[in-house]
Amino acid sequence: MEKTVNIFLFGKKYEVPENLTIMTAMEYSGYQLVRGCGCRNGFCGACATIYRIKGDRELHACLACQTKVEDGMYIATLPFFPLVKQVYDIEKIPVNEQVMMQLYPEIYACVGCSACTKACTQGLNVMQYIAYAQRGDFEACANESFDCVMCGVCSSRCPAGISHPQVAMLARRINGKYIAPDCEHLNDRVKEIKDGAFADLLADLMRKPVDELKELYNKREIEK
Amino acid sequence: MYSERFKASLEAVEKNREQNTGFEPQRMSAEQKEEILKKYHPDHREDKFATLKVGKNKDDKVPTELCDMLSAHSRIAGRSIDLDNPDYDVDVLIIGGGGAGASAAIEADNAGASVLVVTKLRMGDANTMMAEGGIQAADKPNDSPAIHFIDAYGGGHFAAKRELLSKLVCDAPDAVKWLSDLGVEFDKAPDGTMITTHGGGTSRKRMHAAKDYSGAEIMRTLRDEVYNRGITVVDFTSAIELILDENGAAAGAVLLNMETKELLVARAKTVILATGGAGRMHYQGFPTSNHYGATADGLVLGYRAGAKLLYADTLQYHPTGAAFPEQIYGALVTEKVRSLGAKLVNAKGEVFVHPLETRDVCAASIIRECGERNNGVDTGNGLGVWLDTPMIEKIGGAGTIEKRIPAMMRMFAKYGIDIRVEPILVYPTLHYQNGGLDITADCMTGVENLFAAGEVVGGIHGRNRLMGNSLLDIIVFGRSAGKNAAEKSRSVKTGKLTLDHVKKFEGELDAAGIETQLVSPKLLPDYNRKGKIL
Ligand SMILES: Cc1cc2nc3c(=O)[nH]c(=O)nc-3n(C[C@H](O)[C@H](O)[C@H](O)COP(=O)(O)OP(=O)(O)OC[C@H]3O[C@@H](n4cnc5c(N)ncnc54)[C@H](O)[C@@H]3O)c2cc1C
Numbered sequence: 012m013e014k015t016v017n018i019f020l021f022g023k024k025y026e027v028p029e030n031l032t033i034m035t036a037m038e039y040s041g042y043q044l045v046r047g048c049g050c051r052n053g054f055c056g057a058c059a060t061i062y063r064i065k066g067d068r069e070l071h072a073c074l075a076c077q078t079k080v081e082d083g084m085y086i087a088t089l090p091f092f093p094l095v096k097q098v099y100d101i102e103k104i105p106v107n108e109q110v111m112m113q114l115y116p117e118i119y120a121c122v123g124c125s126a127c128t129k130a131c132t133q134g135l136n137v138m139q140y141i142a143y144a145q146r147g148d149f150e151a152c153a154n155e156s157f158d159c160v161m162c163g164v165c166s167s168r169c170p171a172g173i174s175h176p177q178v179a180m181l182a183r184r185i186n187g188k189y190i191a192p193d194c195e196h197l198n199d200r201v202k203e204i205k206d207g208a209f210a211d212l213l214a215d216l217m218r219k220p221v222d223e224l225k226e227l228y229n230k231r232e233i234e235k
Numbered sequence: 236m237y238s239e240r241f242k243a244s245l246e247a248v249e250k251n252r253e254q255n256t257g258f259e260p261q262r263m264s265a266e267q268k269e270e271i272l273k274k275y276h277p278d279h280r281e282d283k284f285a286t287l288k289v290g291k292n293k294d295d296k297v298p299t300e301l302c303d304m305l306s307a308h309s310r311i312a313g314r315s316i317d318l319d320n321p322d323y324d325v326d327v328l329i330i331g332g333g334g335a336g337a338s339a340a341i342e343a344d345n346a347g348a349s350v351l352v353v354t355k356l357r358m359g360d361a362n363t364m365m366a367e368g369g370i371q372a373a374d375k376p377n378d379s380p381a382i383h384f385i386d387a388y389g390g391g392h393f394a395a396k397r398e399l400l401s402k403l404v405c406d407a408p409d410a411v412k413w414l415s416d417l418g419v420e421f422d423k424a425p426d427g428t429m430i431t432t433h434g435g436g437t438s439r440k441r442m443h444a445a446k447d448y449s450g451a452e453i454m455r456t457l458r459d460e461v462y463n464r465g466i467t468v469v470d471f472t473s474a475i476e477l478i479l480d481e482n483g484a485a486a487g488a489v490l491l492n493m494e495t496k497e498l499l500v501a502r503a504k505t506v507i508l509a510t511g512g513a514g515r516m517h518y519q520g521f522p523t524s525n526h527y528g529a530t531a532d533g534l535v536l537g538y539r540a541g542a543k544l545l546y547a548d549t550l551q552y553h554p555t556g557a558a559f560p561e562q563i564y565g566a567l568v569t570e571k572v573r574s575l576g577a578k579l580v581n582a583k584g585e586v587f588v589h590p591l592e593t594r595d596v597c598a599a600s601i602i603r604e605c606g607e608r609n610n611g612v613d614t615g616n617g618l619g620v621w622l623d624t625p626m627i628e629k630i631g632g633a634g635t636i637e638k639r640i641p642a643m644m645r646m647f648a649k650y651g652i653d654i655r656v657e658p659i660l661v662y663p664t665l666h667y668q669n670g671g672l673d674i675t676a677d678c679m680t681g682v683e684n685l686f687a688a689g690e691v692v693g694g695i696h697g698r699n700r701l702m703g704n705s706l707l708d709i710i711v712f713g714r715s716a717g718k719n720a721a722e723k724s725r726s727v728k729t730g731k732l733t734l735d736h737v738k739k740f741e742g743e744l745d746a747a748g749i750e751t752q753l754v755s756p757k758l759l760p761d762y763n764r765k766g767k768i769l
């Protein structure tokens with residue numbers, strides 16, 4: 012027999028095999044998920060969940076698809092959190108500190124409690140990336156926040172009402188578009204194609220009998 | 236940390252690591268590849284396929300599970316639906332909020348069309364979000380769209396529709412530039428040069444990545460842009476049937492609120508299907524790397540409305556799905572792990588295939604190793620082979636794994652496996668729908684005003700897709716579908732809406748003697764009480 016553990020889904024007790032994730036344990040218990048389940052693999056942030064182990068004071072946050080059940084787990088899913096996303100025009104946005112001040116002024120109300128960092132399901136230093144955003148250091152904010160899945164747990168714990176994932180999203184787009192070095196070989200190639208530099212080559216390939224293409228494929232040189 | 240069960244095999248892997256790292260296994264000849272595919276690839280297991288009895292692809296073979304869905308009843312069969320008072324009325328209706336749908340939405344918006352995106356779960360709960368490895372584009376001086384074409388054409392077994400493939404490779408650099416200009420953070424050297432690697436089957440290093448969150452970085456950026464533009468997105472809402480007009484042109488869809496089960500009607504001048512793949516159909520009982528909503532809905536919707544499928548009999552089984560631990564069974568181990576130097580090693584510590592053969596060949600090799608050759612590792616939950624990740628740090632230096640594949644490191648670390656020093660266990664997983672709706676280079680299906688883009692499409696890649704060409708196709712064809720559907724919508728005069736084609740299809744089922752309780756599209760897999768992702 013498989014070993015089982017007792018878990019509490021929204022306070023109600025279920026006995027489930029111990030090797031399940033919180034997500035599969037919910038399904039095992041009879042839930043047909045619609046909310047709170049997206050990629051099932053730790054990339055989309057749909058399955059934010061908070062739990063507490065019986066007898067323990069600490070509140071934990073996790074991704075339900077990435078976390079094994081434990082005995083005495085009290086589980087509540089957080090399938091939606093009202094993050095605030097400000098809209099802006101990426102083509103016209105000024106690349107300076109003021110932009111954070113205008114769009115997300117609440118980040119300057121951060122009290123430094125670190126609850127966001129403690130709650131992050133990805134183990135990111137959330138408070139630090141907010142500090143970078145305050146300073147207008149978009150590159151550092153982008154790097155520090157890169158692995159964010161935007162599950163929103165950080166924001167659910169924030170006394171200042173910051174929407175951390177959205178702040179980071181803005182920083183990453185500014186960094187990607189304006190601060191990261193421009194790519195010359197890419198620009199060149201786009202222009203070459205526009206100018207028709209490869210048109211004849213491609214037209215030739217389109218016409219070739221399959222056998223000739225097979226020959227080309229089987230004999231192609233592979234870059235080391 | 237691995238238990239006793241794995242000790243002997245693990246020791247063999249460690250003992251041979253030094254030697255295996257430097258070893259360059261032979262690549263297979265064309266004949267060898269053909270043979271191994273015929274014998275071991277799931278696409279060739281005839282007993283797992285069924286013949287379609289109705290529709291445009293009548294008499295074609297498709298996976299049994301897909302055949303069931305294509306020959307099932309409509310979810311609205313026998314119901315009367317008020318088509319005269321639509322809940323939404325737009326120029327362009329986009330079904331599916333993944334990468335293809337979002338790209339289409341942005342371009343249709345650019346072209347001045349009114350756009351509605353409906354999507355089954357949340358915007359971005361999609362296969363696009365999960366892509367790790369990267370996106371191909373021939374933008375380096377030693378590369379060209381022509382070389383890219385040859386790689387993809389050969390990798391797809393010379394079956395791609397050439398006009399689609401040609402468009403894919405020629406528009407690739409512009410697609411990467413478009414993303415970059417939207418703010419996608421590609422891995423770059425300090426001088427701006429793209430850091431590119433090989434993928435299985437590439438002859439040039441043209442895989443662009445954003446760490447191993449390539450798809451997530453692309454998807455969240457596109458989503459942000461869709462929201463910035465104020466495009467209407469209705470989430471938790473699936474299309475369950477296309478609506479045609481009296482002239483047989485696509486003119487909207489019947490929608491289902493996934494939570495309240497309310498039915499809604501959207502009228503549109505043009506419709507884009509961007510519903511993605513089919514991993515959650517679990518063909519042949521395989522686990523899958525796909526997101527929760529990947530159930531081939533677009534194929535069903537399009538097929539019932541009279542669109543044709545191309546290569547619906549071919550699926551991609553990614554060679555390296557996680558085989559252990561059980562909690563992540565089937566989850567993707569990105570091909571980048573092999574691009575960076577990790578090799579596939581059997582239970583005896585032997586390298587048995589070149590790690591960068593195409594996916595189908597690699598997958599077939601693993602199936603052979605675990606089957607006939609009996610060189611698999613028993614994981615307690617099935618079989619697997621080793622993927623020797625510590626080789627990466629030997630080749631690229633300490634820190635390479637954390638820097639280049641952090642998501643992989645995190646996924647295994649959660650279960651106490653440090654992939655920097657310990658290898659991982661893998662087995663093929665159902666990954667990608669090679670086939671799908673047949674389209675022209677303008678993204679049009681055979682049904683007037685019905686466009687399609689992304690994984691729902693068949694023919695761009697032929698019978699096998701190379702890593703990095705799918706993220707590419709959703710951008711190239713997604714954008715193109717958006718532009719063309721918007722352009723077309725200007726001249727469309729929609730006639731009276733009808734669902735007669737659904738009635739007609741039900742009649743065909745009857746005439747073909749098909750008796751079934753099943754309804755389609757499937758929408759979501761049913762994992763209730765099974766407790767297992769299978
Ligand atoms: C784990 C993983 C890793 C990958 N890695 C790579 C890689 O490195 N490089 C690469 O090129 N490709 C990769 N791929 C493949 C690639 O990511 C996908 O093929 C591609 O992103 C598909 O995009 P799409 O927009 O067509 O579909 P999706 O991104 O899946 O979007 C489809 C959307 O439509 C919605 N939908 C489905 N049915 C309905 C309906 N009936 N009504 C309304 N909405 C519906 C879905 O919920 C979803 O949101 C990977 C795929 C996976 C799963």
Ligand code: FES
Binds near residue numbers: 052054056057075076
């Ligand atoms: S379902 Fe996507 S992160 Fe868990």
